[in-house]
Amino acid sequence: MTEIDPARLEELAALLRERVGLHVRPDGLPGLRLALQARLEEAGAAAPDAASYLRLLGAPGGDEELRRLLPLVTVGKTGFFRDERQFEALAALLPGLLERPRRGGPPAALWSAGCATGEEPYSIAIAAAEAGARPGELELLATDLNPEAVAAAAGGRFDERRTRGLPLPLRERHLEPDGAGWRVGAPLRQLVTAIRTHNLAAAGYPLPAGGGWDVIFCRNVIIYFDTATTRRVLAQLLAALRPGGYLFLGYSESLFRLFDGFDLTEVAGAFLYRKPEGPARATVPERPTVPVPSSPPEVHRLPRAGPA
DSSP states (O other): OOOOOOHHHHHHHHHHHHOOOOOOGGGGHHHHHHHHHHHHHHHHHSSSSSHHHHHHHHSSSSHHHHHHHHHHHOOOOOOOOHHHHHHHHHHHHHHHHHHHHHHHSSOOEEEEETTTTTTTHHHHHHHHHHOOOOSSEEEEEEESOHHHHHHHHHHHHHGGGGGTTTTHHHHHHEEEEEEEEEEOOOHTTOOOOOOEEETTTTSSSOOOOOEEEEEEEEEEOOGGSHHHHHHHHHHHHHHHEEEEEEEOOOOTTOOOTTTTTEEEETTTTTTEEEESSSSSOOOOSSOOOOOOOOOOOOOEEEEEOOOO
């Protein structure tokens, strides 16, 4: 196995941070070393050592090699209806969101930003279908940094193990048997507008036809960013939401003392971040010049919506 100079490993971590916003923490360096060794073995004479591999990444054709490296350093742990309480909150929001297109307004707009291999956006689509969504009433975008994960999500095929989190009645209604696994059915695919790559650390976010997203799922993604990148990403997510729109984060991700642009809101027992409907307020600066409050933010509790 190729020996790798720790300095070259630090250079690779810095390159990933600069190019895609990925923050490799010290405890992630052993995994990065394994990923680099795997790519060196594959590259062969084109990159016989870490220094030449770094030059390859910086060359005009380096983006292609970066796409091969990313699946080895990003972990897309996911599952159908992962974090059930959050999907109960989504089910509470959907009747009100779907009422708008039925009154002649723009479609309900939802974005799975960090969709991994597709379980999350298809879970969102299933929740929308169960709420009665019809084609044209929903704009659902799924994106991920990892191109291999995006390709898997677009394929829409899952083995038996990966569908365990999906209740059997829902699986039988929305998925079709496919050999030893299951494939997303055509009616459900019609509710997913697009699945494509997107780098959340880059400037410029996709927007729906109505001008802003009603709901953005960005769960277990910002944990990969450093503080400055996280604040920039959160500011862009805030700008991409429609006033009153909701941001779903992972349970281990908190904005306390990090970003002050959202209201912390409870919906059907789940804590979500909601974009204020009034004028935008200043967010926590990267280098605070005033004391940071020591008490947690106030939680706004919304009643669970009934059926439309």
